[in-house]
Amino acid sequence: MTVHTDVVCPFCGCLCDDLEVTVEDGHIKGVKNACGISRSKFMNHDKNRLESPTIDGVEVPLEKAVDEAADILSTSRRPLVYGLSSTECVAIAKAVELAELAGGVVDNTSSVCHGPTILALQQVGESKTTLGEVKNRADLVIFWGSNPSQAHLRHVLRYSVMAKGRFIPNGRKDRYIVAVDIKMTGTARMADEFVRVEPNRDFELLQSLRAAVRGHEPSLESVAGVPREKVMELAERMKAARFGIVFFGLGLTQSEGRHMNIDAAIGLVAELNNHTKFLLTPMRGHYNVGGANTVTTWQTGYPYAVDFSRGYPRYNPGEYTSIDLLAKGEADSALIVASDPAATFPAGVVRNLAKIPVVTLDQKVTPTTMLSKVVIPVATAGVEAEGTAYRMDGVPLRLRKLVEPREGVHSDAEVLEMIIERMGG
């Protein structure tokens, strides 16, 4: 029996790095310190696995599946390489290499999560920090359109709410927590203050807060459903903080305004820095979506939605993003790595995905494997394969290999390399 300590969890952007995993006879027998989702990932990693590589649902040897994948991708005019946020960085680099070789488009799941965040950051910059700084210093924490009680279960324990830090000796008692949301979430119930904003009106509230920080009282009695007095009170509280942070989520990126909401949030934070230290951090969902952006940027100059059809990288979200490419019927094949677009994209574009030959690398049966022509089972990064992942604050951490994958099952990076070699790369 081996007990692995300080194991990094490969589920969400928190990348909790204090897990204890017990391995016996090559199998995971127990996990300590994990949240419910993390426990489910480690304890169920061997359940419902894809049994074999398949072509059109028929089991084939790995070499044949790799050959078929290479044929599909090298004979397509506009292959789409998508996913990449739930795998490690070498696999992401290989996927970018493959997209370049195929003259295709490489996109990652940030195009449907924090893509609008990236658009805003590229326009106006960002005021960043690490989660360690938040733990040690933040006395005002604002969750805006984010709900860690459902999506980042240990964030509040390890970093943002309950955690005791160097200058926050009493933990929860030393922090004031605000939740801005359209519904009374678990995070809102735990907060000192809940601000209920009307759906699709975050932009107005952010801009009014910015004006209030400058000393301008809103002329209307309420803004986005929030009384004027409450807006002024919150602005004063923000100015009075020693170290404030906004953790924002998809409540801002997936509603009306999209990147302009983030632009407004950054503007508010910039304004607050005239008075005190204030920062903002996106609550990244998939554990290595940060890595997908980082690796793609260091290889191509751009974080997602990168087109290689002219032989050099071009970037244009709204055109080379997966949803748009599929909606217009431009993509004539797809390589999906560590993602399930058939379960996460609107049905209208899934119908288009189902019309083209799809090659999918995954561990388990998913709606995407159900509509794929070629399916190749792969090892789970952080459980059966090692690698690096980037936490939501941009800190890279090392994922461990705890158990051997099943016989004949390789990592994402190894399978991508096989396809690249077969394509003549």
Place this chain on the structure above:
Amino acid sequence: MSKLNVTLVSGRTAQQGVGLEEGKTSESYVNSVNHVQLSPDDAANMKLKEGGAVSVETRHGSVVVNWRPSKELEPGMAFFPYGPWANQVYGYETEGTGMPMFKGIDATVAPSKGKVKSIEELVKSMGGGKK
């Protein structure tokens, strides 16, 4: 009341996270995403029966799902956990951003005698499972 106008939002839930790690074909995952959440007041006004199905419709599509009450929601709001059922009613217009509107869209909810599709039936209805 036969049909209720709501503002529909989608999002992650912890149960969906736990379920997807067991597998997308697992009962745990399917049950975590094949329902819509409504405010208890709206459900009472519509005289919805526990265990019954509802039809959720937007200008992009419709889907039959189970329903659950949620005290987190104000009347007039509905919450759909992320997943293939929710995605039947979202559109793919991104307005040049790459991002569809997954939150804050207009929808109607009505009682339904229809059957909630299985995940396999849903994928098949989108053209999968044939090749």
